[in-house]
Amino acid sequence: MSSAPETETAPRISTEQLEISIGPQHPSTHGVFRMNVILEGETIVKLKPVMGYLHRNHEQLAEDMSWLGSMPYTDRLDYFCSMSNNLAYALAVEKMMGIDVPERAEYIRIIMAEMTRLVNHTALVGFLLNDLGAFFTPVLYAFREREKILDLFEATAGSRMMCNYMRFGGVKLDLHPDFLDKAKDIVEKYPAFLDETERLLTKNEILMSRCQNVGILPKELAINASITGPLLRASGVNYDIRKIDKYSIYDRFDFKVPLGTVGDVYDRYYVRILEMRESFKILKKAFKEIPAGPFISQKGEVAAKSPRNMKVPAGDAYGRIEAPKGELGFYLVSDGGTKPYRYHVRAPSFINLTILEDMCLGQKVADAIVILGSIDIVLGEVDR
Amino acid sequence: MWGSGVLQGMAVTIKNFFDTYTKKDGIFTVEYPEKCLPAKERFRNFPILVYDEKPEDLRCVACDICAKECPPKCITIVKAKDAQGKPLKQAAVFDIDFTVCMNCGICEETCPFDAIYMDHEFELAEYDRMNELIYKKEDLSKPWNYFEKIRPTDAKEINARRASLPTKPTTPPSQQGS
Numbered sequence: 001m002s003s004a005p006e007t008e009t010a011p012r013i014s015t016e017q018l019e020i021s022i023g024p025q026h027p028s029t030h031g032v033f034r035m036n037v038i039l040e041g042e043t044i045v046k047l048k049p050v051m052g053y054l055h056r057n058h059e060q061l062a063e064d065m066s067w068l069g070s071m072p073y074t075d076r077l078d079y080f081c082s083m084s085n086n087l088a089y090a091l092a093v094e095k096m097m098g099i100d101v102p103e104r105a106e107y108i109r110i111i112m113a114e115m116t117r118l119v120n121h122t123a124l125v126g127f128l129l130n131d132l133g134a135f136f137t138p139v140l141y142a143f144r145e146r147e148k149i150l151d152l153f154e155a156t157a158g159s160r161m162m163c164n165y166m167r168f169g170g171v172k173l174d175l176h177p178d179f180l181d182k183a184k185d186i187v188e189k190y191p192a193f194l195d196e197t198e199r200l201l202t203k204n205e206i207l208m209s210r211c212q213n214v215g216i217l218p219k220e221l222a223i224n225a226s227i228t229g230p231l232l233r234a235s236g237v238n239y240d241i242r243k244i245d246k247y248s249i250y251d252r253f254d255f256k257v258p259l260g261t262v263g264d265v266y267d268r269y270y271v272r273i274l275e276m277r278e279s280f281k282i283l284k285k286a287f288k289e290i291p292a293g294p295f296i297s298q299k300g301e302v303a304a305k306s307p308r309n310m311k312v313p314a315g316d317a318y319g320r321i322e323a324p325k326g327e328l329g330f331y332l333v334s335d336g337g338t339k340p341y342r343y344h345v346r347a348p349s350f351i352n353l354t355i356l357e358d359m360c361l362g363q364k365v366a367d368a369i370v371i372l373g374s375i376d377i378v379l380g381e382v383d384r
Numbered sequence: 385m386w387g388s389g390v391l392q393g394m395a396v397t398i399k400n401f402f403d404t405y406t407k408k409d410g411i412f413t414v415e416y417p418e419k420c421l422p423a424k425e426r427f428r429n430f431p432i433l434v435y436d437e438k439p440e441d442l443r444c445v446a447c448d449i450c451a452k453e454c455p456p457k458c459i460t461i462v463k464a465k466d467a468q469g470k471p472l473k474q475a476a477v478f479d480i481d482f483t484v485c486m487n488c489g490i491c492e493e494t495c496p497f498d499a500i501y502m503d504h505e506f507e508l509a510e511y512d513r514m515n516e517l518i519y520k521k522e523d524l525s526k527p528w529n530y531f532e533k534i535r536p537t538d539a540k541e542i543n544a545r546r547a548s549l550p551t552k553p554t555t556p557p558s559q560q561g562s
Binding site for chain 2: 065066068069070071072073137141144147151154155156157158159162164172173176196199200201202203204205206207208304305306307308
């Protein structure tokens with residue numbers, strides 16, 4: 001545009017377009033992610049996301065490993081939500097093997113998955129404020145609460161973040177004896193924390209002016225780009241795999257799917273707050289109904305004892321869950337052997353990231369940072 | 385009124401600020417090197433090899449199952465041999481590369497001889513990158529009562545199971561077929 005030679009008749013001062021590179025070490029990019037941005041003044045006219053800095057060959061590695069062997073690697077996809085990653089992978093393999101899961105294990109899985117959602121959304125709200133420039137006050141409040149849940153994960157699974165907890169046909173260990181009491185206590189107190197967060201943020205005029213009508217994602221574009229998760233629901237599309245697929249035992253729980261109206265950053269923030277409030281309902285019901293009994297099926301226990309000898313019947317399966325970030329799917333093909341023939345991850349952050357440019361065009365640089373933050377990406381999952 | 389939302393937010397931060405002085409759990413940071421949280425019993429870090437009485441008599445029989453199951457393949461085992469070259473049921477070399485180990489605990493789950501367990505020790509910084517973090521058999525050996533101390537519940541369960549075994553298994557059950 002501005003490359004045309006200036007004539008004497010041009011009244012306004014035009015500047016050169018500027019190409020800048022945000023990242024890969026920029027703190028606002030949530031990891032090693034680069035945005036090649038072309039700016040006209042401060043307005044974005046082109047944005048090219050550059051991914052792949054954290055590529056760890058996850059899929060190929062899994063194809064050279066026993067079926068269970070890649071379970072600990074799934075923790076490292078979206079390292080904020082290792083429990084739900086485990087669940088998606090376990091579901092896909094169970095579909096192929098036809099293992100049934102004991103009742104107690106199903107409840108444990110739901111509890112873990114929903115607590116992961118709390119962890120993820122709480123941390124996201126904190127980080128979003130970091131991107132807005134409210135350095136570390138909201139994020140530390142969020143981490144304070146997140147830490148309580150991670151302590152429970154550690155007591156039960158052995159690790160705060162790299163849980164490696166699900167097994168085919170159940171879970172690795174039974175819940176820690178104190179788990180239910182402590183978890184009930186956390187869920188009891190969590191709404192108070194959320195109220196406090198909302199008092200701090202929801203009606204804050206600075207936050208509203210920075211977030212409202214910024215990075216609007218139209219409904220049609222969201223559907224066409226196969227966006228999933230809170231990003232899609234903030235644009236007003238009622239699509240939640242927990243409702244549609246009813247995997248595991250989600251059909252027994254009664255919860256609403258919060259929807260946004262505008263599809264801007266503010267809606268994405270608020271949909272996540274509301275989603276957490278719905279998770280409390282699921283968790284409370286699960287705490288009440290969780291039965292005693294085995295936590296892993298007989299067949300699963302044998303397989304967990306010697307993963308190298310576990311064979312999966314030939315065929316393919318796609319296991320998907322509503323992970324906190326969107327639809328997380330594992331597409332697996334087996335040739336009947338002890339290793340996956342093909343192993344593919346449909347990572348929500350990766351696919352949600354593809355529309356970054358559409359949301360950022362015409363916005364200012366500072367808004368691009370917020371829009372990126374509101375997509376909720378984890379680079380471990382984007383690059384795999 | 386414009387600005388009331390900001391003021392309400394300020395009230396929250398001020399409340400949190402005073403909570404750090406008044407509430408018991410107001411300050412949630414633990415000043416780590418001086419103080420340390422008690423380790424959770426199931427917390428897992430790097431593997432150890434347990435022995436019952438003498439450090440030379442490890443429970444490990446060098447069956448190589450953990451090395452084969454290990455997802456990042458960080459375990460190296462070489463069987464010991466007697467004078468005639470017949471392989472013995474003990475390891476001559478048992479190395480774990482701690483730079484590669486990812487603390488998943490699969491070795492512990494798959495070991496049929498209750499020989500390898502996950503430790504709680506996490507202060508393992510070394511100056512050298514390549515040599516000192518490859519732990520040899522001697523570095524990994526820990527007495528069984530150490531394990532009983534760090535993981536009492538699991539130890540009780542394992543002791544009961546081992547006491548009820550009729551005889552000690554001699555060959556790993558899963559290796560017979562393959």
